Amino acid sequence: MPKSSTLAQRKYDAANCKFYHLKFNLRTDADVIAKLESVRSKQDYIRKLIRKDNEEEATMEKTLYTAIIENDEGIHLIRKAIADPTAEYEDFEYAMQNKAEELGGELYCIYDQADIVEDITLD
Numbered sequence: 001m002p003k004s005s006t007l008a009q010r011k012y013d014a015a016n017c018k019f020y021h022l023k024f025n026l027r028t029d030a031d032v033i034a035k036l037e038s039v040r041s042k043q044d045y046i047r048k049l050i051r052k053d054n055e056e057e058a059t060m061e062k063t064l065y066t067a068i069i070e071n072d073e074g075i076h077l078i079r080k081a082i083a084d085p086t087a088e089y090e091d092f093e094y095a096m097q098n099k100a101e102e103l104g105g106e107l108y109c110i111y112d113q114a115d116i117v118e119d120i121t122l123d
Contacts, residue, residue: 024036057083061083062081062082062083063081063082063083063085063112063113064079064080064081064082064112064113065079065080065081065082065085065089065092065110065111065112066078066079066110066111066112067079067080067092067093067096067099067107067109067110068107068108068109068110068111069096069099069100069103069105069106069107069108070105070106070108071100071103071104071105071106072104072105073103075108076099076103076105078096078099080092085112092110093110096110
């Protein structure tokens, strides 16, 4: 029978903690394994990396892209903020072409906010 302190810890963990089991390949992930083995606390190291990444993402300037898809039902505007246009634009364009096919329409264009040269006021 478990000790009461162990039972209490299990209840606390179940209510307040999330556990992850990670699998690394000894051959292809050798660099990752070596780094994890070199740090004192794997949990703190991973936590710091994720928080640093979150901070960088929050401060990174993003470009807002808008795709215009037209079908029989009308015009659909789909927007996405992209941090690295050189890396992500093609993925967005491909996804929007697939979305146009799914909607039975045509991808009319994709533009970013820099493409807008004048404000339009509707009366």
